[in-house]
Amino acid sequence: MITSRREIGKAHIPLWAAGFVALACVAILALSGWREWESRQVDLKNAEVDMANLARSLTQHADDTFDLADTILTGMVDRMETGGTSPAAVEKIRTFLQSRKYNRQRIRGIFVYDETGRWLATTEDVNLTGLNNGDRDYFQRHRASTERGTLIGRPVKSRSGGQWIITLSRRFNHPDGSFAGVVLTSIDVAYFTEFYRRFDIGPNGSVSLLNADGIMLARSRDEDGSNVGRDMSKSSLFRTLKDRPSASVYYFKSPLDGLERLSFYQLSSRYPILVLATKAQEDVLEPWRQQSFTRLAVVAGLLLVIALTGFAFVRYLLQRQRMAAALVAKEADFRLLAEQCSDVVMRVGLDERILYVSPSCARVFGHDPAKLLGAPALAAINAEDRPRVEQAIAALKNGEAEEARLIYRVRHREKNEIWVETALRVTRAAETNKIDGVVAISRDMTEQQDLQNKLAALATSDGLTGLANRRHFDERLLEEWARAKRDGTPLSLLLIDVDHFKKFNDHYGHQAGDACLRALARILDAQIRRPADLAARYGGEEFVLLLPNTDSEGCMQVGERVREALLELGMLHALNPPSKLITVSLGGATNVPAQSMTEHAALIAAADRALYSAKNAGRDRLVMSGQVVAWPDAKSA
Incomplete structure (x- = not known):
């Protein structure tokens, strides 16, 4: 009886083993599928971060370009309103513009029109006789409105060069306040297009610059300029833009080429423009698909081995244990590398003494974080750079600014000096909302600074x-x-x-x-x-x-x-x-x-x-x- 029971138990072992193997196979397949899905999501998340960084950088670039044009406009309006539009004054303006050599890569040209649209002066080498821009939309808008701000117009084709340009214009007045004419600067659409093409965002990636009304100003994947001036206000992004944040990830199907795209848009805080940086989802996921296919093939082979024999199953379990141990070790190494690459976070009180510093301080500055508590925060800063930092912190503590960003030199415990970039922001007491200190986030910029110096020497x-x-x-x-x-x-x-x-x-x-x-x-x-x-x-x-x-x-x-x-x-x-x-x-x-x-x-x-x-x-x-x-x-x- 006992022997029979033992034999029955032994007979059930294959079933139990088969059930265990089947359960293990199902569990492994589920885990592999989950891991592949997570890997896919990580790739998409990394692409989102890349597009966010690119969109923010290109928005800053566009803001800087428009700032330059706006500064030129402001100076020219002041000259026109001070000197007037008499023939002698106009001749001085012409001479002034012809003698200036502006950066033709950013600012294509400067133009001055009188109250009828007639060309008075320009930096372009053209005959002004008979030229009139009174029919341009920006001219009519300035003539009809007393608004003195800068107007970013729709892209138009230049009458002096024939190329697509983006116009920025301002109105100037007669001494009695009446409309006297328009000063305009132009930026080549090709400048933005060529600049955006420098960035490697995949074979189907693109960068677009649009105004707040949805009009396409420039696009990297636009060799013939056919998309310039295109109205995108009916797209889902611009239909819902008022209900969206100023910057966000955005997935959509492009109305221009029909591709499913992963993108990040950034609205400028200074100008009515939007930068949209996109990658085709198929470009983002292609490496994942190839790697996933390889990984799944490996898993299928392992499952086949598991299904053949119980011994293979045991060996597979042992192998999985070893692989798991290796994976834990790799995760630990990765965690260590991540901590090594982290920025230094520091909290500074109103007395400019350190209240808190993150552990990464030991790596970046070579100092034990615990020993820095209570020490003067500015003690290690280079003497030449220290006045700038003190001025910035004083402005933050006085409430003149909420944040600041500086690059300066700091003494390292083991090295001579390093360059750091620090972002400063004020902190406020929860009870009184008064400024109670400053948070500083610093990163090592020594290699980047050395590279900039080498590039400057090469130039x-x-x-x-x-x-x-x-x-x-x-x-x-x-x-x-x-x-x-x-x-x-x-x-x-x-x-x-x-x-x-x-x-x-x-x-x-x-x-x-x-x-x-x-x-x-x-x-x-x-x-x-x-x-x-x-x-x-x-x-x-x-x-x-x-x-x-x-x-x-x-x-x-x-x-x-x-x-x-x-x-x-x-x-x-x-x-x-x-x-x-x-x-x-x-x-x-x-x-x-x-x-x-x-x-x-x-x-x-x-x-x-x-x-x-x-x-x-x-x-x-x-x-x-x-x-x-x-x-x-x-x-x-």
Whole structure:
């Protein structure tokens, strides 16, 4: 009887095992499905965060662009209302606009129209005769309304250039308050389109800039401009926008291409515009689909093994236990990394002493958080940066501002100094609602700051020779001209051109030509003996030496040293008789700018003429433009 019962029990073991295996398979399938769903949601959530960050950044970019245009409009309205629209005043405005070189990437042009819409002045190189913008919507709105604010109009095609533009305009008045005309700035739609294309948001991702009425201003996926000016006010987003927050995640099916999109929209707090950053859901989920297929295939294989034998089931359980242990270890590692990457949160009282600091302080600043409690919050800040931080905290404590953001240097316990970015915000007592302190959230920005410094250095140097580039030279020339005019000191300039360089390139090859230019650059760099001196590549085989506080005699000495050093180098040039060596021609000019002189181009022109004289006289020589004296009554051209 006992034996029979034991056999029955043994007979039931396969059923129990089969039931257990089936239950385990169902449980594993359910867990795998749940995990895949969670992974899908995580991918979507990460994409939402990416789109939110992108939309906020691009909204700030749009605000900055419109701020620049608004600032220009404000200044021009003040000029027009102060000077009036008389022929003499209009001529001054035209001269003023033509003499200004604005950033054509952001601000395309500036226009002034009289009360009838007739063009008075512009930065564009067009004939103003017969041009009239009285039919434009923005002009009619300014004429009909006394509102003095900036109007962001619908995109229109420019009458001066033919391209799509976004207009910002302001009304200006006669002294009696009546309508006198309109000042307008234009921004190329292509500027926003090209800027948005720089961001990698997938093959079907897009960024759109719209006004608050739903009119499309710019879109990254719009090569032919067909979507500019399109009315999107009937879309579900704009129909319900009044009931939505100013910024939020938004899922929708695009009326432009029919794709299901994940997006984040951000309304500007300063201008009636909205930025919509989107990714196609299929682009977001494609990596998940591929990984999910692989994971499910693995799970199916494991389930097949489990179904074959109980031994495989036990091994699988052991393997799952090992995998679970590995997963716990990985989760612990991930948690540690997450804590390492967290920002430092600090609470500061009105006495500017630390009330609380998060554990990540030990990683970012190298200090034990417990030892910092009660310490002065500003003690470790660099002395040069500390006044700015003190000013910001004082403004927060006095109620002049609710929040602030600063970048400054802080002493590290183990390193010399690090750069940190800190967001400051006031805290208020729950009972009285009075300010009782400041919360500071800080992150390490040292690598980003170093990268910015490297990029700034690259932007001012020539890639081949390592000398300053033309742009940096132009900026320094303006500075040194202003300093020389202010101090009454001489300013000298040397233009250097390699003789018969094209023949050298054709005969010896471009690599030899590059080596020649680098050798000359080293010679020029060796002549830079004062911090204010500057050697730059002016263009092609032309170089320039800027010598502040140097008279004509000193300029000649530097030029002769350059010429002789190159001859001593003895670089062969068979097509440059009679020496058959690499030589240079130099043109020098010296000037003492008078207070009434504003044009520095005369110095370059004088050196250029001297350079041509040196070439015409046989090359391999230095020619000075002559003694140049200050011109007290001279006016700029």
